[in-house]
Amino acid sequence: MSSLSSVQAPNQTRPARKARFRVWFALPSMLLVGFFFVVPFIANAVLSFTRWTGFSNTITFNGLTNFRQMFSLGILVHSTLVTIGFAVTTMAVQNLTGLALAKALQQSNRVNSVFRTVFFLPVLMSPLAAGYIWSAVLDPHGPVNSFLSLFVRGDFTYSWLGNQHSALLAVGFVDGWKWCGLVTLVYIAGLNSIPRQVVEAAIIDGAGAWRRFRSIEVPLLAPAFTFNIVVTLVGSFSALDVIFATTKGGPGDATSVLNVAVYRQYGQGLFGTSSSLSFMIALLVIATAVPLITYLRRREVTA
Amino acid sequence: MSSNSLRRVAVVATAAGALFLAACSGGSSTTNDQSSAAGAATSEAPAAAGVTLTMWHQSADSDAQLNLYKAYEAYSGNTIELLDLPADTYTTAVQTKWATGDRPDILEYSPAPQDMRQLNMAENMVDLSGLGFVSHLINHSGELDGQVLGVALGPISSYGMFYNKTVFANAGVDLPKNYDDLLDICPTVTATGVDLINVGGGSEFPANMIAGFAYMADYNADDAWGQAVAAGTEKVDDPDGPIVAGLTAVDNLVKAGCVNADVATATFQDSIKAVYDGTAALTILPSDFISQFYDLGDGDTAAVDALVGFAPISAEKGIGSYSGSPIGSYFVPTTGDSAKEAAAQDFIEWATTTGYQDYINDTKSTPTLDTATLPSDLGELYQSLAAILQDPATTPAFNQSVPGFGNFGQLALSVLVGQATPQEAATKWQTFVDQAREAQG
Known part of the structure; x- marks a missing residue:
């Protein structure tokens, strides 16, 4: 028995050693996620249920009071709806434009490389800078309206960011423009990973460009769709900088997404209610991302 | 639920609880510190020398404010270390640092009562009611519930x-x-x-x-x-x-x-x-x-x-x-460091006496203390402002x-x-x- 156990011991410890070895590689990521996500998430969740203000040096639990207050003030519902509207607009702009650009720039050649770089530049730009630039571009007397004035009688001076009906769409478009280059690259990678034989077989069978796009490329782009739709939609839930640089949440509260509401509550020393709104963003992200990823991943399997 | 699972839940709950308690105790420990500095400051507060004072100030401070700090350093032998905070988000930036329990020795901040309440100044600031400038105040900026907690040097x-x-x-x-x-x-x-x-x-x-x-x-x-x-x-x-x-x-x-x-x-x-x-x-x-x-x-x-x-x-x-403007308005937070609190009050005392007229001349502003006079070389816009304030x-x-x-x-x-x-x-x-x-x- 003793000789048998002495033979088996090294075999048992090898997997354990391997596992420990892998843990060392994972440790930096675990620490980063723990420090920058888990701890703040738990802290934020706990503080959401507290009466924490700048007016007092003590923090006390107050149950659901913060949420009830945000609901009764109309902030919770309004800002959540605005956030969803902004996220959907941004997601649609990024994915429709990104897919179109990816198709146009799919082939790898010098000209396309230049254009890929040009369309990627906004991604590298500061969101605040992008916001300020677009504020000037969309000014009632800015270049967009000057261009449109060529086609209408008189001066076209519509205030894209100043009208409550167009402001949300306009800031959604600006944020979409800002991140579109990243989405384009993912779609280009997805398109180029489609087996050439499949496309060539379709051509031989007489399928036109639109038919090939609809029946071959779109289904096989499913992993790219999953990544892009989830990242653009969920990423937009936490947008603030572009909105601040363009409308500051206005006019009135037309573009007051949840993060603007968080900022306003925080700025008045109401840290507890601010935390509760932040917690709502986290819940919104989880409630959206989990079912969306589940649905899109299933679709990938089907494809 | 297995014992392992229970243990994991307990560890997470303990971590969350510890985190929360740490947050709570951060606030209350400050309160305890503050009690050591309770009571109104007086003009007789001992002037300290060779002390390094940290000041949170607006990045929009003009040369006049910066000159004031330098002049005080030359006068007192103390050093003022400036921490620049962006002017357009100054209040939020201060609140963020403040909420973590961080405190400067001198704080440049809005002297409006509502803004003062947002930092719970009644408990967190040294009462300056006993300093000499109080009897020369022209307006009530810096006052909260009967206490003078800050001084608005101007501009108003x-x-x-x-x-x-x-x-x-x-x-x-x-x-x-x-x-x-x-x-x-x-x-x-x-x-x-x-x-x-x-x-x-x-x-x-x-x-x-x-x-x-x-x-x-x-x-x-x-x-x-x-x-x-x-x-x-x-x-x-x-x-x-x-x-x-x-x-x-x-x-x-x-x-x-x-x-x-x-x-x-x-x-x-x-x-x-x-x-x-x-x-x-x-x-x-x-x-x-x-x-x-x-x-x-x-x-x-x-x-x-x-x-x-x-x-x-x-x-x-x-x-x-x-x-009162946040620019040129100063408060002394209670830090528990009596030497620094005394030196910070010395800055207020000096800025409202020896250094005040030069500061008013430099800022071209209307005095907030009756010990200084209006600068003689003001443009008409500044004169109009002075007329409104007076x-x-x-x-x-x-x-x-x-x-x-x-x-x-x-x-x-x-x-x-x-x-x-x-x-x-x-x-x-x-x-x-x-x-x-x-x-x-």
């Missing part, structure tokens, strides 16, 4: 209209004193092809100016209206009250075409330029922007004075209002004591752009006021 802001003299001369109309006057002269002025009023709503705070700060000057003598709102005896959504009336007056001006069409997106810089260029007759802004008008004149003070004027305007009386009729700005004021600008803007009626905006503001009152206990 007033809220009025910057107007283009040439536009008014061309239109042949008198300078308006109240909002009825604005409506009366509107058709004549706009007939000359200029806007009567330019509001930089894109910057949000100018909406406060026209709908609140200027209009409300008539109603806040001795800060009575603001304190009544804070006490709950006055409601901002009273249909017959001044807030609804002020918002209605603004709404009427918009509907009459007296306000710039791009009110929602124009910035305060646009407003200043519009008045200077003569494309608008006037804009209602804080006096803090006088220097920006002089900047547009490339240093030709006389030319700017010939073109632009500054005057009060209010609901009916044509009077101004004032508030006028006994001038009242404290309406926002000084109102809880939940931070939402007013957005709501005033919603009226300016036609998103809400005056009553709707006022009703919504009342809910924010109630929220803030509840938060303040």
Whole structure:
């Protein structure tokens, strides 16, 4: 028995050693996620249920009071709806434009490389800078309206960011423009990973460009769709900088997404209610991302 | 649930609890520290030397403030280490650091009671009531509930209209004193092809100016209206009250075409330029922007004075209002370090005595202490400001004591752009006021 156990011991410890070895590689990521996500998430969740203000040096639990207050003030519902509207607009702009650009720039050649770089530049730009630039571009007397004035009688001076009906769409478009280059690259990678034989077989069978796009490329782009739709939609839930640089949440509260509401509550020393709104963003992200990823991943399997 | 699972849950719960307790104890330990420094400071506080003081200050501090710090260093042998915080988000930046328990030795901050409450200054600041400058104060900036917790050296802001003299001369109309006057002269002025009023709503705070700060000057003598709102005896959504009336007056001006069409997106810089260029007759802004008008004149003070004027305007009386600026206003947080607290008070003592007249001359501002005199070389815009601040009729700005004021600008803007009626905006503001009152206990 003793000789048998002495033979088996090294075999048992090898997997354990391997596992420990892998843990060392994972440790930096675990620490980063723990420090920058888990701890703040738990802290934020706990503080959401507290009466924490700048007016007092003590923090006390107050149950659901913060949420009830945000609901009764109309902030919770309004800002959540605005956030969803902004996220959907941004997601649609990024994915429709990104897919179109990816198709146009799919082939790898010098000209396309230049254009890929040009369309990627906004991604590298500061969101605040992008916001300020677009504020000037969309000014009632800015270049967009000057261009449109060529086609209408008189001066076209519509205030894209100043009208409550167009402001949300306009800031959604600006944020979409800002991140579109990243989405384009993912779609280009997805398109180029489609087996050439499949496309060539379709051509031989007489399928036109639109038919090939609809029946071959779109289904096989499913992993790219999953990544892009989830990242653009969920990423937009936490947008603030572009909105601040363009409308500051206005006019009135037309573009007051949840993060603007968080900022306003925080700025008045109401840290507890601010935390509760932040917690709502986290819940919104989880409630959206989990079912969306589940649905899109299933679709990938089907494809 | 297995024992392993239970253990994991307990570990997570303990971690969360420990985190929360740490957060709570961060606040309370500060309170304990503060008790060591309780009691009002006096002029006899021992002057320290060779002490390094940390000051949180606005990055927008002018050379005058920076010169003040250097002059004190030369005088005292102490060192002031400046921590620059961005001017446009200064209040939030201070609150963020403050909430973590971090404290400077000297804090540059708004001396308005409502802003002071947001840092719970009654418990977190050294009471300066015993210092010598208190008996020379001209206004009540820096006071909270009977205690003097800070000093506003100046400049003190007033809220009025910057107007283009040439536009008014061309239109042949008198300078308006109240909002009825604005409506009366509107058709004549706009007939000359200029806007009567330019509001930089894109910057949000100018909406406060026209709908609140200027209009409300008539109603806040001795800060009575603001304190009544804070006490709950006055409601901002009273249909017959001044807030609804002020918002209605603004709404009427918009509907009459007296306000710039791009009110929602124009910035305060646009407003200043519009008045200077003569494309608008006037804009209602804080006096803090006088220097920006002089900047547009490339240093030709006389030319700017010939073109632009500054005057009060209010609901009916044509009077101004004032508030202390965050710039040039100083507080001494309780840190538990008696040597540094004494040195910080020494800075206040010096800045309000030996260094004060030089500071006033340097800032070209109106003194807030009766120990200094008005600089002799002021431009006309500064002279107009001084006249408003020295006028006994001038009242404290309406926002000084109102809880939940931070939402007013957005709501005033919603009226300016036609998103809400005056009553709707006022009703919504009342809910924010109630929220803030509840938060303040």
